[in-house]
Amino acid sequence: MKQILLVTDGCSNVGMSPVVAAAHAKSEGIAVNVVGILDYGDVGELGASEIEEIARAGGGLSRLVNMRQLSQTVQMMTRKTAVQTIQLAVQKELKQVLGNGSIEALPPEKRSEVVRVIDELGETSKLQVALLIDASASMKPKLRAVEEAIHDLMLSLQARQGQSEIAVFHFPSSKHGEDCKLDLDWTDNLKGISSIFTKFPMSGTTPTGPAMMQVIDFYRQGDYGKKSRNDETDGMMSDYVV
Amino acid sequence: MTTSFKLNLRRGAVVTGKWKHSRYRVERLLGEGANGKVYLVHADRGWCALKVGIDAIDLQSEINVLQALEKQDRKQTYLYEVDDLLGEDGKEYPFYIMRYVRGVTISDFLDKNGPEWFPLIGLNLLGKLAELHRRGWVFGDLKIDNVLVADYGYVELVDYGGVTAMGKGIRQFTEIYDRGFWNAGTRSADARYDLFSFAMLCIMLHEPKKLHALTGGLPQIRSTEELERLIGECKGLAPVAGWLRQALGGQFFDASEGAEAWRRLLHRRDTRVKSAKTPGWLKGLAAVSAVVLGISVYWLLRSGI
Ligand SMILES: Nc1ncnc2c1ncn2[C@@H]1O[C@H](COP(=O)(O)OP(=O)(O)OP(=O)(O)O)[C@@H](O)[C@H]1O
Ligand SMILES: [Mg+2]
Numbered sequence: 001m002k003q004i005l006l007v008t009d010g011c012s013n014v015g016m017s018p019v020v021a022a023a024h025a026k027s028e029g030i031a032v033n034v035v036g037i038l039d040y041g042d043v044g045e046l047g048a049s050e051i052e053e054i055a056r057a058g059g060g061l062s063r064l065v066n067m068r069q070l071s072q073t074v075q076m077m078t079r080k081t082a083v084q085t086i087q088l089a090v091q092k093e094l095k096q097v098l099g100n101g102s103i104e105a106l107p108p109e110k111r112s113e114v115v116r117v118i119d120e121l122g123e124t125s126k127l128q129v130a131l132l133i134d135a136s137a138s139m140k141p142k143l144r145a146v147e148e149a150i151h152d153l154m155l156s157l158q159a160r161q162g163q164s165e166i167a168v169f170h171f172p173s174s175k176h177g178e179d180c181k182l183d184l185d186w187t188d189n190l191k192g193i194s195s196i197f198t199k200f201p202m203s204g205t206t207p208t209g210p211a212m213m214q215v216i217d218f219y220r221q222g223d224y225g226k227k228s229r230n231d232e233t234d235g236m237m238s239d240y241v242v
Numbered sequence: 243m244t245t246s247f248k249l250n251l252r253r254g255a256v257v258t259g260k261w262k263h264s265r266y267r268v269e270r271l272l273g274e275g276a277n278g279k280v281y282l283v284h285a286d287r288g289w290c291a292l293k294v295g296i297d298a299i300d301l302q303s304e305i306n307v308l309q310a311l312e313k314q315d316r317k318q319t320y321l322y323e324v325d326d327l328l329g330e331d332g333k334e335y336p337f338y339i340m341r342y343v344r345g346v347t348i349s350d351f352l353d354k355n356g357p358e359w360f361p362l363i364g365l366n367l368l369g370k371l372a373e374l375h376r377r378g379w380v381f382g383d384l385k386i387d388n389v390l391v392a393d394y395g396y397v398e399l400v401d402y403g404g405v406t407a408m409g410k411g412i413r414q415f416t417e418i419y420d421r422g423f424w425n426a427g428t429r430s431a432d433a434r435y436d437l438f439s440f441a442m443l444c445i446m447l448h449e450p451k452k453l454h455a456l457t458g459g460l461p462q463i464r465s466t467e468e469l470e471r472l473i474g475e476c477k478g479l480a481p482v483a484g485w486l487r488q489a490l491g492g493q494f495f496d497a498s499e500g501a502e503a504w505r506r507l508l509h510r511r512d513t514r515v516k517s518a519k520t521p522g523w524l525k526g527l528a529a530v531s532a533v534v535l536g537i538s539v540y541w542l543l544r545s546g547i
Contacts (some may be wrong), residue, residue: 072417087299104298104334107261109322112309115302125411148461155422159411159429192463 001085002030003078004215006054006068007146009037010047012208015179018050021212022058028216030119032058032083032084033077036057037142038066060085062064067145071152072170076124078153084212087119124162129153130215132180135170136206148195154190164188167218168196171211180211186222247296251281254355257292259325260334266292271343275387277301277403280353282342294337301336303413304403307379308340311402312375320346320402335443343398345390349447357478359395361508364444364482366397368504371436371497374405380431383407384439386446405430418442418457426466426490433496441489441502445469448478466490482507 004025012018021031036051048064055062060081065073091103094114103114127146131153133146150168157164165188171180182197190196251257266283273280278295298454298525308320308496322339329335342379345352348363369390374381382404390398412420412429419439421427426438445453447471456468469490471484485500494500 027382071423083299104336108302108305108326108336111298111302112306115299116306118299119303119306151461152422156411156429161410180444241429 001082002028002124002219003081003127003129004030004032004058004132004212005062005078005129006032006034006073006134006208006212007074007149008034008047008208009038009049010134010136010206011050012206014207014210016209016213018054018208018212019057021209021216022054023210025216026057026059028219030058030216030219031060031081032212033075033081034058034059034062034072035077036062036064037070037139037145038064050135053059067142067193070145071149072147074153075156078127079156082125082127083118083122086118086125090118090121100181112147123160124169126165126220127157127159127160128165128167128186130167130169132211132215133168133170134206134208136172143197146192150196151190153190158188158229169211169215169218170197172205172207179207179214182218243366246354247279247333249279249333249335251279251294256371256495257283257337259323259337261325262323263340264323264325266290266339273387275401285339287322289342290339290348291342292337294327294335294341296335298336300403301338305338305417306403307402307405308338311377311379311405315373324405339498342399343390343392343400345392345396345398345527347386348443349386351391351395352447359542360447361482362395363391363397364440365504365508366395368440368501370397370399371433371440372501374399375433375436375496375498378408380406380408380412380433381436381439382431383419384436384443384445385416385419389443393530396506408432415439418446420451422489423457424464424466424469424531427492434492434494436493437489440497441486441500442469444479444482444486445476449476452476455493463537503528524528 008017025032032055034051034055036047052062061077063073063077087103092186094103103111103214106114130151133143135143150166154166157166165186166184167182167186168184169182170179173181175181184193206211251271253270255268257268258264264285266285269282269284269289272280272291273283277297277300278293281292283290283292283295293301305321305324311342311370312318312320317340323343324338324341326334326336345351349439349503351363352359371381372385381399382403384404388399388401390400392398406413408431410431410434411429415429417423419442420429421438422429423433427434429435452472456464456472470487473486479486480529485503488494488503489500494503
């Protein structure tokens with residue numbers, strides 16, 4: 001299971017549309033969740049609708065929250081989306097086996113069986129979450145809450161039985177030719193890491209779309225050499241259903 | 243995070259299950275939460291509680307836990323029926339029927355009946371947790387809303403949505419009661435997790451405002467030391483302060499060990515009565531325990547709950 005979690009507080013303003021980028025992610029088997037942080041006011045109508053649309057294109061969830069709710073929301077969305085990913089894979093299999101794709105349409109006894117499988121896979125499948133943090137000037141006072149949410153997410157992921165990893169990026173990057181900067185490569189442990197964002201650039205631009213494309217590319221490079229994507233969950237499912 | 247949930251069942255409405263065709267007459271709303279609404283309904287078998295869910299998968303996952311519990315414990319019925327209902331909006335909603343638990347929250351009970359009930363309610367609650375722990379489960383989302391108290395301090399747990407098999411990740415929790423939130427351990431299901439939440443529940447009952455104030459602080463300084471300081475400042479918690487520290491520190495193996503220690507604490511008075519005619523060299527000791535033993539008096543005098 002692969003996810004991108006975008007944390008932002010406003011609109012993208014440079015480069016490719018983040019909605020298109022999110023659709024790219026989805027086609028690569030990566031679900032995109034979006035959290036919009038409201039501080040003293042709101043992200044604006046434009047920001048709110050963009051956030052919702054990115055998540056829709058990326059097959060994930062979106063929420064507008066204030067800083068206090070950030071940790072709980074991030075943790076919850078990640079979990080829900082993981083279950084949803086499994087659910088979709090299961091539904092695909094069900095369609096083949098039963099000629100019926102909807103879990104809700106099953107009678108309660110059958111539903112119970114299917115949900116048991118979903119829960120089991122949700123707990124044991126490998127999960128990767130790439131966090132993509134908007135570090136434009138307006139986000140600066142919120143970065144501490146973001147760091148807290150990342151630590152909190154790691155704690156929840158560590159409690160899973162399956163392997164879980166996170167990576168952290170922020171954008172924009174001060175380096176020329178780079179749309180986002182990798183702060184933390186795949187890890188399953190944040191011990192000893194007190195500050196993830198050591199130095200962040202001050203730049204007015206918010207290249208959300210290009211940054212997301214770079215994260216997709218990062219996923220792709222990580223997969224390079226492994227035989228094929230997506231087959232992990234599919235294969236496991238057949239063991240259960242057949 | 244409360245999700246908007248449009249379904250509303252009115253008093254007098256009759257719900258008919260899609261699959262099993264049982265009929266339920268709605269009496270009133272008992273409560274609602276992040277995952278659904280719970281109604282008091284009347285069925286052929288009498289009064290029951292109906293929980294209708296927002297998400298079929300989430301609700302089913304909770305039902306699976308209830309079914310697993312029921313298999314282990316034939317004495318108690320957790321679940322009467324599982325079915326779907328048709329809402330006024332034309333959508334289908336999953337629901338299940340469970341035993342109706344009569345009762346009020348601990349805080350309401352203590353307000354009405356007095357704080358001297360607190361030690362007994364705590365003990366009864368630990369007993370309920372111990373039953374789950376014995377069967378390999380952790381309650382998970384222990385908080386004031388999820389405990390109902392009936393006459394004479396009889397305690398029942400409601401909302402099994404957080405119940406998790408030991409060793410897995412806690413399925414549902416509430417930040418302020420969560421061990422991880424206080425930098426005091428993992429979010430993996432073990433019996434100590436519930437005891438931590440139990441201690442938080444005790445603090446919440448006595449010092450809700452101060453506790454909420456602590457959550458505003460920086461996450462790095464959020465720690466059990468902060469909580470221990472709060473406990474130390476609270477007169478109402480003085481008799482169980484040591485116990486709470488142990489629970490926060492994960493020092494009880496499970497709820498039955500915790501319950502044993504809690505019980506010993508509450509019955510020290512008897513010990514003192516027995517040792518009333520003790521030789522002089524023991525008098526000092528008795529005097530020390532007399533202080534500790536003022537527990538019940540403490541609770542009688544305290545009305546700050
Ligand atoms: N069996 C029952 N008998 C009586 N009241 C009940 C019963 N089950 C639940 N309730 C009441 O309904 C409220 C909401 O139920 P429940 O906690 O199951 O919902 P939820 O959506 O899972 O909530 P949460 O947000 O805590 O997860 C409870 O706090 C309790 O007051
Ligand atoms: Mg509840």
